[in-house]
Ligand code: DGI
Ligand code: FE
């Protein structure tokens with residue numbers, strides 16, 4: 084789909100502040116794609132759609148995730164996690180996205196997972212490091228992500244795990260798997 088049409092359709096579905104976050108993730112993801120060797124147009128498409136389900140009611144999200152059998156097992160965890168697989172379903176069904184890598188990047192942008200492809204890693208990291216992110220430590224995550232994609236992935240997943248453990252929230256197993264796997268990637272120098 085033409086990026087301007089895609090933007091207009093996403094804008095319609097999101098509050099203004101969330102839409103602006105999506106545009107910043109898209110700019111960040113395109114820059115990262117150029118730097119780390121992914122397709123910039125795929126990066127833009129995945130970024131524009133990554134939070135497309137963010138404003139949907141919880142019950143609609145649950146129904147969507149259930150319609151595909153909840154393979155990643157997010158429904159037993161906090162509902163913040165549901166918009167990611169639901170977004171991938173909407174991208175496929177309503178936006179006609181068929182590239183598996185783009186859909187996976189949307190599907191796993193919140194938890195991450197082991198064995199993420201380059202595009203998945205870019206969307207995961209760009210989501211946490213776009214210039215509007217101002218939580219404590221965001222600048223360090225930005226710096227690490229400029230230097231290496233696997234380093235950025237480690238830093239971002241470690242940050243999320245510390246943040247969740249700090250507020251005694253449950254941590255999805257794929258979030259932990261993403262962190263562990265990112266260290267392995269560094270060992271392999273990739
Ligand atoms: O949708 P965004 O706000 O742009 O960002 P996101 O999709 O990465 O994350 C949404 C929230 O999900 C964020 O506050 C952190 C939280 N989160 C990420 N991994 C886990 C998690 N929450 C729980 N409970 N468990 C996780 O493993
Ligand atoms: Fe999200």
Ligand code: FE
Nearest residue numbers: 104133134210
């Ligand atoms: Fe986001």
